[in-house]
Amino acid sequence: MAQRTFLSLVRWELEEYLSLPVLAFLVASAIVAVLAQSNTVSPMPGRAYINLYNGSDTVMLIMTIGAGAFFARTYAGSISRGETKIMLSYPIKRWQLFFSKFTAMFLIIFVIYGATYSMHFYLDGIALSEPMFFVTLLSFLLQLMLACSFSIAVSMVTKSEIMSILAAVLLLMGIDSVVGTQGYFSAQGRLYYLFQYYGELTHGSPPLGDQFIVTANDVTVAVLFPAVVTVLLLIGSYVYFTRYLEVD
Amino acid sequence: MVALGIAASIIQATKLVKSFGKSLAINQLDLQVPNGISGFVGRNGAGKTTTIGVLLGLLKPGGGEATVFGLDCWQDSFQIRRRLGVMHEINAYPGGFTAKRLLQHVARIYGVTQADQRIAQLLAEVGLADAKDKPIKAYSAGMTRRLGLAQALLSEPEFAILDEPTANIDPLGRIALLEKIKEMNKDHGTGFLISTHILSDLEKVCSWLSIIDGGRLVDQGSVTDLAAKYSANVYKIGVSEPAVFLAKLQELPIVKKAWIEGDNVFCQVQDPTVFYSEIPKIASNLNLQLKNFQHMVGTLEEIYTRTAGGT
Numbered sequence: 001m002a003q004r005t006f007l008s009l010v011r012w013e014l015e016e017y018l019s020l021p022v023l024a025f026l027v028a029s030a031i032v033a034v035l036a037q038s039n040t041v042s043p044m045p046g047r048a049y050i051n052l053y054n055g056s057d058t059v060m061l062i063m064t065i066g067a068g069a070f071f072a073r074t075y076a077g078s079i080s081r082g083e084t085k086i087m088l089s090y091p092i093k094r095w096q097l098f099f100s101k102f103t104a105m106f107l108i109i110f111v112i113y114g115a116t117y118s119m120h121f122y123l124d125g126i127a128l129s130e131p132m133f134f135v136t137l138l139s140f141l142l143q144l145m146l147a148c149s150f151s152i153a154v155s156m157v158t159k160s161e162i163m164s165i166l167a168a169v170l171l172l173m174g175i176d177s178v179v180g181t182q183g184y185f186s187a188q189g190r191l192y193y194l195f196q197y198y199g200e201l202t203h204g205s206p207p208l209g210d211q212f213i214v215t216a217n218d219v220t221v222a223v224l225f226p227a228v229v230t231v232l233l234l235i236g237s238y239v240y241f242t243r244y245l246e247v248d
Numbered sequence: 249m250v251a252l253g254i255a256a257s258i259i260q261a262t263k264l265v266k267s268f269g270k271s272l273a274i275n276q277l278d279l280q281v282p283n284g285i286s287g288f289v290g291r292n293g294a295g296k297t298t299t300i301g302v303l304l305g306l307l308k309p310g311g312g313e314a315t316v317f318g319l320d321c322w323q324d325s326f327q328i329r330r331r332l333g334v335m336h337e338i339n340a341y342p343g344g345f346t347a348k349r350l351l352q353h354v355a356r357i358y359g360v361t362q363a364d365q366r367i368a369q370l371l372a373e374v375g376l377a378d379a380k381d382k383p384i385k386a387y388s389a390g391m392t393r394r395l396g397l398a399q400a401l402l403s404e405p406e407f408a409i410l411d412e413p414t415a416n417i418d419p420l421g422r423i424a425l426l427e428k429i430k431e432m433n434k435d436h437g438t439g440f441l442i443s444t445h446i447l448s449d450l451e452k453v454c455s456w457l458s459i460i461d462g463g464r465l466v467d468q469g470s471v472t473d474l475a476a477k478y479s480a481n482v483y484k485i486g487v488s489e490p491a492v493f494l495a496k497l498q499e500l501p502i503v504k505k506a507w508i509e510g511d512n513v514f515c516q517v518q519d520p521t522v523f524y525s526e527i528p529k530i531a532s533n534l535n536l537q538l539k540n541f542q543h544m545v546g547t548l549e550e551i552y553t554r555t556a557g558g559t
Binding site: 019093 | 338
């Protein structure tokens with residue numbers, strides 16, 4: 001019964017997003033992400049990975065803003081508009097509502113931006129069966145998780161859609177700008193470490209040049225940081241939503 | 249104040265407290281609502297919606313106790329909501345959905361059997377059959393209220409809480425809606441708690457009334473008892489100079505309370521027989537014209553005015 005209700009809620013949320021301009025916005029931003037990449041592409045042979053790495057920056061940025069905005073709409077917006085109040089008046093458990101929103105929004109964003117990223121690969125002339133595709137997809141997934149968990153956590157605190165969008169996006173962009181593109185904690189830095197390490201493992205040399213030696217420890221820290229922060233933020237948000245959230 | 253037995257109360261609140269920061273929204277509220285159709289009235293900001301929020305487990309009480317069906321509103325909220333239908337004051341339904349689609353989703357959550365048949369019947373009853381395939385965002389405010397009622401009654405609940413159900417609905421629609429409420433109460437035994445400002449609507453359907461003001465219960469009881477209590481020996485007097493008349497009236501020992509509302513003087517007296525003989529004398533002595541004289545027979549509006557109305 002609980003599982004059936006959960007699946008019904010996921011379906012409800014999916015249909016709701018697909019019936020609103022949310023999908024149009026996401027697809028448009030995905031197209032912009034792919035088109036914006038053309039500025040960074042070099043037609044020189046052997047530059048495919050460098051092009052991919054440089055172009056990822058735009059995709060990550062747009063995805064971070066998109067995920068931050070739409071998760072804020074899903075949680076804070078839903079609370080401030082009164083949708084959560086109506087939903088929680090039905091026989092729905094709070095965890096079901098929390099995770100159904102998360103699952104539906106995450107699915108939509110991941111599919112759309114995942115497709116964008118795949119297009120990115122294709123445009124750079126790299127096969128999707130390449131191990132590097134999955135490595136970069138992991139980096140993309142971690143950034144998406146981080147963006148959505150920030151957005152949900154801020155939504156719980158502020159209950160304001162606009163505040164949540166601004167706070168989540170500024171926080172993530174702030175981290176990226178403070179730690180720089182080669183820091184452990186930035187989106188681009190994470191991609192750099194994964195790219196270099198697994199590029200060397202699978203192709204014999206680091207795809208972005210060998211000026212920095214990337215170790216397994218570097219990769220572990222770069223992956224664990226967003227994973228741990230995401231889990232902590234989601235646990236905090238979940239506990240708040242299910243135990244303490246008051247819907248006026 | 250009339251006290252119900254615990255078993256007879258569907259909703260029971262004892263010394264309920266709820267505050268938002270320093271603002272006390274509900275202050276030691278004692279509320280009893282029996283099965284049947286009950287009215288829940290109070291001015292804006294009296295604490296009605298906050299009380300409903302606590303009853304539904306949407307807000308955590310800061311003190312006291314609140315139960316629905318004998319279950320704790322915060323701890324057992326899920327069990328309570330399985331048996332309740334709720335129509336909120338807000339119309340935050342997904343704008344991209346059609347009414348039919350929304351109700352199909354709600355039916356799935358409640359596990360309603362033969363849902364399509366039930367939805368078609370309910371949409372016809374609330375007057376939305378022709379608009380069932382239109383997106384909700386294209387609905388007028390009144391149509392959205394009707395949809396709110398349909399989703400609240402979809403699961404054929406034991407009890408329904410309706411917050412301002414007739415707001416924005418045209419007069420014919422209001423009559424149909426109130427008829428639907430009466431019919432569900434009569435045929436299925438569904439109980440209702442109706443929070444509204446439109447007292448004439450309540451008068452048509454309610455048998456019980458709870459009045460709150462400033463987050464506190466002012467009074468509650470059966471409409472008949474309250475009407476008798478608050479209209480007992482209350483008179484409305486139309487006179488040419490109400491203020492002069494009031495001053496003289498207040499000097500009479502039989503007058504318990506006297507006040508002016510509009511152009512009329514109202515007073516509550518101890519002994520109507522003496523009062524009847526005194527009124528013409530006062531008017532005559534003061535040289536005032538007596539326009540009308542009426543014994544107030546209890547209406548909800550009158551009960552409300554006497555209790556939370558500030559007189």
